[in-house]
Amino acid sequence: MHRLYADHHGWLQGWIRRKTGCSQRAADLAQDTFLRVLTVRAKGIAVYLDQPRTYLATIARGLVIDQWRRLQLEQAWLEALAAQPEAVQSSPEQLALILETLQQVDALLLCLPARVRRAFLLAQIDGLPYREIAVELGVSERMVKKYLAQAFLHCAVLEAELDGVLVE
Structure with missing residues (x-):
């Protein structure tokens, strides 16, 4: 796992930064991606890393989409809230x-x-x-x-x- 992180963290964070346009968000989501990999491995689920960047990008893409949905939902709520007395x-x-x-x-x-x-x-x-x-x-x-x-x-x-x- 250490080798996977060392070899691909910088690339993954850059990839996420290009997708989100935010270096802080990219850093958080890169960490969340590796945490997800650790969680899967801790559950005893075999993780085959023939193509580690493809695997990491797939997980990160899902996390980016989840965050985008949460931000949309939060923005809609804040707009509705702002309209309240x-x-x-x-x-x-x-x-x-x-x-x-x-x-x-x-x-x-x-x-x-x-x-x-x-x-x-x-x-x-x-x-x-x-x-x-x-x-x-x-x-x-x-x-x-x-x-x-x-x-x-x-x-x-x-x-x-x-x-x-x-x-x-």
């Missing part, structure tokens, strides 16, 4: 908890099949009734009910995890 605004601790929860919900939605995710968002964000969702998705109302049941089940699992009820 001052009396409604939350403390920094509350904001951090809200952002963390939003990131978890975002990750949960990404785990859902595309149609289930779309049905859930149409119902919860757009407030559409089942009939309109069915038309939008080109499925029956019964299928919309199944999609939403699946989405709500995932939400219930997330809520239980957030409340500390479920343990991995």
Whole structure:
């Protein structure tokens, strides 16, 4: 692992810096990439490094995308928050908890099949009734009910995890 780090850290950090345009972010994500490799190896999963740069770039690309999504989500939240009257605004601790929860919900939605995710968002964000969702998705109302049941089940699992009820 030491050899992998010594041979490729500088290259990886430069590669990430070109992708993100930020040397500090590149340094953090390069470290996160090697941490991910260590974590995988610690779990006893074989890591074949015939092409270490390809392997590292694949992991780093995923981390860059994850960070980009988190930044987008955070920016949208901050814009929505800025539109609120001052009396409604939350403390920094509350904001951090809200952002963390939003990131978890975002990750949960990404785990859902595309149609289930779309049905859930149409119902919860757009407030559409089942009939309109069915038309939008080109499925029956019964299928919309199944999609939403699946989405709500995932939400219930997330809520239980957030409340500390479920343990991995």
